[in-house]
Amino acid sequence: MSTLVQKPAPDFKAMAAAGKLFKEIRLSDYRGKWLVLFFYPLDFTFVCPTEITAFSDRIEDFKKLGCEVLGCSVDSQYAHLAWIGTPRKEGGLGEIRYPLLADVTKKIASDYGVLTEAGIALRGLFLIDPEGKVVYSVIHDLGVGRNVEEILRVLKAFQHLAKTGEVCPANWKEGARSMVADPVKSKEYFAATA
Helix, strand or coil: CCCCCCCECCCCEEEEEECCEEEEEEHHHHCCCEEEEEECCCCCCCHHHHHHHHHHHCHHHHHHCCEEEEEEECCCHHHHHHHHCCCHHHCCCCCCCCCEEECCCCHHHHHCCCECCCCCECEEEEEECCCCEEEEEEEECCCCCCCHHHHHHHHHHHHHHHHHCCECCCCCCCCCCCECCCCCCHHHHHHHHC
16 A cells, blocks of 8 residues: 555544544544544553553643544444543543544554554554645554654644745754755755754
């Protein structure tokens, strides 16, 4: 499968556990906002709750940047709700401050290229811009969790690019120098950082 980066994010409509309620969610609900859509393998597992709660704990940082977060696995909304109802100290999620999509048909995971032959999702993460285009994706194997701080850094970098048109060099952080993508003007950056 080819990359989704630079392409419209595949559309979806699915039920989700949102707080203690069920809600139908569509990709179009997020039009005009940045969206972090991440996939995780299964509910009631080991690495997954650490990621899901880490995103929830930092949700205000994403919202301040005009970005929503949406988790997704192949479990049902009923399993999501049961996991939310399980305390964190027992391996559950407790209160989660964003929705968890129920991809029981596995179509969303398949459309995003993260569905394994075993029928679960790899750890895929997609940053979708306000126009609905995928600008960033990372997909990796099951045993290692993601770093929420790095995802916030990447979000800020893409927002900086969208606002200024200037590109962000390696290890760029908010407030650091960026550069003009031009053979002559880029030399200002290189001269200042040499």
